[in-house]
Amino acid sequence: MNDGVGIEIERVTHGYTPKRGRPMVALDDISLSIPAHEFHALLGPSGCGKSTLLFLIGGFQKIQQGRIHTAHGDVCAPGPDRGIVFQNFALFPWKTVIENVRYGLEKKGIKGSEAEQTAKHFIDLVHLNGFERSYPAQLSGGMQQRAAIARTLAIDPDILLMDEPFGALDAQTRRIMQEELLAIWRATRKTVVFVTHDVAEAVYLADTISVMSARPGRIKRLVHASFNRSEDTAVFKSPEFTDMVEHVWDMVRDEVDEARRQGH
Amino acid sequence: MTAARIDRIIAGMIGYLPLVILALIWEATTRLGLVSPRMLPRFSDVLGAFLDLLQSGELLTNAIASLRRALIGFAIAVCTGTTLGAGMALVPWIRAALDPIVQIFYPLPKSALIPLVLVWFGLGDTSKTFLVFLGCLLPMILSTYNGMRGVDPLLAWSARSLGASRFDVVREIMLPAALPQILTGLRTTIAFMFLLMVSSELVIATNGLGYMIGAFGDQGSYPAMFATILVVTALGFAADRAFLALTDHLLRWRA
Amino acid sequence: MGVLRLVLRMSPVLALLAIWYIATSLGMIKPFLLPAPQTVAMRLWRDIATGQFALNAGLTMYRALMGFAIACLIGVPAGMLIASDRTVRWFCEPLISVGFPMPKIAFLPVFMLWFGVYDLSKIVMVSFAAIFTVVAAAEAGTRGVDRVLLWSARSMGASRAAVFWDVILPAAMPQFLTGIQIALPVSLITAVAAEMLMGGAGLGGAMLAAGNYADSPGVFAGIVETSLVGLLAVGGMTQLRRRLLRWHPEFNPR
Structure with a gap:
């Protein structure tokens, strides 16, 4: 994939009916164009449908109305052009770290020493060297998420979908993982769609933030990074960064209140 | 060492x-x-009777007869049960067709089937094999079904987005993920196998360990009866230990 | 609407009954091997009308539930004791690990020898068959109680007895009930098998007599009757679990 549009979302509406209760509209007429190589954050209160939107892009749930389009055509099923990282890692617990990373490679037909070397490369990239033969249950949460990221990066997807990937980690680990993710993104320039409810995380990571409203989920505003996103970690202390966090937080606050009224 | x-x-x-x-x-x-x-009877007399039975070959012949019948029924039940259970978990119409039938037969105490297999197959090997098969089938269906239904869908999603086909997902993700529950069900099923083997032989048989226990009891040869009971106990225990060792090996990935 | 949905859901069973009916009325199967459903139904009705069903089912239930109750009354405290005392655990654990997988029914001739061929030996047999499951579950449940719960109760000033009644018992209750729920069908299986072996009244004895006289409608009616008893017992147990575990996430899905 070259320049231009990474993901094109056109008038997507999505609803569901809970076992007991009335039908709900999770996403209401969403249109969004995410350029290739952009780091895009979907930010909103819980229950706003941001994960649903991510799962639709991934092809895991069927699109009810509208269409989603990537460089590989219309999205209709999961595929290795769109890698995904989940909040709870979803590593295969009966496979070691390296077996997990090799899984997608083997599905691509890469076998033997080539698969081994590629897997090793990505394990090194996420600083898990030395833990290749460990089972997920033997690793900390942060290390499990590194393994999951390595597994997804190894199949070299154009698009990286991330569903609150650092949500289950402690604060220190989360900060380190954020820095490393940015470094990886700068090196690989993949299109990233990153779901989060953490305002500072979205501001720190993303080129563009879609602020989503509470149910029914709509995109309330698009916010572009207004400060210089250098590799300097001192960015957290810069007044531009703090201002932008405040600015975005003001937009989100109303939605959090609204979501609370709806009982989330 | x-x-x-x-x-x-x-x-x-x-x-x-x-x-x-x-x-x-x-x-x-x-x-x-x-x-x-x-x-x-004295424990030492029971040990003596055990050695006599061992020497005469009576114990071995009957143990082989029992285990052969039980294991054949058990093996067929495991294959059929896991297939049907997986089918129920994966295919909606198989679930719709089998679920009510499973629900109806689940509360039936399995020993009630002994007269049925007697009427159908008489006193021969087939009646006991079929009884073990019937008795072990439902627990296997249910543990496989519940195990596969309980698999985290995100694991399947991950595999799909890594390029796995639907068939790959069933074979490489759903089955291993359901394995802990299938193995738990298998352990209960092994216990059922022994239970049905012994009780059917006590009631309708002309050989086998259960038959020996009943016959020695009727003759009043109590040391031999106790010896055979201890052999059956040891067999059940050995099978359970071997199974637990296998489970530990297969599930070594759990912390 | 509810009735229609139930009929629809149960349609595989109805289809099975229809196949049974057609196969037997066309004479595709010997009535000795598979009597017609209406023959079995009539036999069932006769058993109910003559009071035979009530008598046999009552006797079987009595033996199974009596043995089951004894197994629970001894098994739960025993399991809790094993969980809390190291010496007791050292002595009992190997006995349980041998007793748990063994086919307990093999001891039936021993109990006949010791307790005769009447109710007592059957009840002891049922208790013996059921108790290992109860003890194992009670031990695991007690050992699995989160110690943070114990600590918070102690720090709020609860006495040892209060901790037992208010914390350990309810916290371990799901596990206890799981063990008991497995033990109940085991009790029924064992009661029926014991009755078959010893003969006499009761569902098991009646069925085996029918089997020995090649009275297949009697065998099939007996299977239906035993199923009804099993259904009653399992259903009652599920209700009890629901009642006792109202607070548990199991019955409070989010």
């Missing part, structure tokens, strides 16, 4: 010391005349 290994063996032996103590209590009460030998 290393010192650590010897230590482990000694620790294991101490772990089973209570069984030895129990045997000693048994021997002591009968020797001291606290219990009439008509009610409880």
Whole structure:
């Protein structure tokens, strides 16, 4: 994939009916164009449908109305052009770290020493060297998420979908993982769609933030990074960064209140 | 043999010391005349009877007859049960068709099927094999079904987005993820196998370990009866231990 | 609407009954091997009308539930004791690990020898068959109680007895009930098998007599009757679990 549009979302509406209760509209007429190589954050209160939107892009749930389009055509099923990282890692617990990373490679037909070397490369990239033969249950949460990221990066997807990937980690680990993710993104320039409810995380990571409203989920505003996103970690202390966090937080606050009224 | 290994063996032996103590209590009460030998033969007599049965070959022939019938029924039940259980978990119409039938037959106490297999197949091998098959089938269906239904859908999603086909997902993700529950069900099923094997042989058989127990009881050969009961107990225990070791190996990925 | 949905859901069972009916009325199967459903139904009705069903089912239930109750009354405290005392655990654990997988029914001739061929030996047999499951579950449940719960109760000033009644018992209750729920069908299986072996009244004895006299409608009616008893017992147990575990996430899905 070259320049231009990474993901094109056109008038997507999505609803569901809970076992007991009335039908709900999770996403209401969403249109969004995410350029290739952009780091895009979907930010909103819980229950706003941001994960649903991510799962639709991934092809895991069927699109009810509208269409989603990537460089590989219309999205209709999961595929290795769109890698995904989940909040709870979803590593295969009966496979070691390296077996997990090799899984997608083997599905691509890469076998033997080539698969081994590629897997090793990505394990090194996420600083898990030395833990290749460990089972997920033997690793900390942060290390499990590194393994999951390595597994997804190894199949070299154009698009990286991330569903609150650092949500289950402690604060220190989360900060380190954020820095490393940015470094990886700068090196690989993949299109990233990153779901989060953490305002500072979205501001720190993303080129563009879609602020989503509470149910029914709509995109309330698009916010572009207004400060210089250098590799300097001192960015957290810069007044531009703090201002932008405040600015975005003001937009989100109303939605959090609204979501609370709806009982989330 | 290393010192650590010897230590482990000694620790294991101490772990089973209570069984030895129990045997000693048994021997002591009968020797001291606290219990009439008509009610409880001496442990040493039981051991003697065991050696006699072993020497005459009677024990081995009957044990083989029992295990052959039970294992055939068990193996067919495991294959059929896991297939049907997986089918129920994966294919909606199979679930709709089988679920009510499973629900209807689930509460039936399995021993009630003994007269049925007697009417259908008489006293031969087939009746017992079929009984074990019927009795083991439902637990296998249910544990496979529940295990596969309980698999985190995100695991399947991950595999799909890594390029796995639907068939790959079933074989490489759903089955291993359901394995812990399938194995738990398998352990209960093995216990059912022994239960049905012995009870059917007590009621309708002309050979086998259960038949031996019943026949020795009728003849009043109590040491031989107790010896056979202990053999059956040891078989059940050995099978359970072997199965647990297999489980530990297969599920070594769990912390 | 509810009735229609139930009929629809149960349609595989109805289809099975229809196949049974057609196969037997076309004479595709010997009535000895598979009597017609209406023959079995009539036999069932006769058993109910003559009071035979009530008598046999009552006897079987009595033996199974009596043995089951004894197994629970001894098994639960025993399991809790094994969980809390190291010496008791050292002695009992190997006995349980041998007793748990063994086919307990093999001891039936021993109990006949010791307790005769009447109710007592059957009840003891049922208790013996059921108790290992109960003890194992009670031990695991007690050992699995989160110690943070114990600590918070102690720090709020609860006495040892209060901790037992207010914390350990309810916290371990799901596990206890799981063990008991497995033990109940085991009790029924064992009661029926014991009755078959010893003969006499009861569902098991009646069925085996029918089997020995090649009375297949009697065998099939007996299977239906035993199923009804099993259904009653399992259903009652599920209700009890629901009642006792109202607070548990199991019955409070989010």
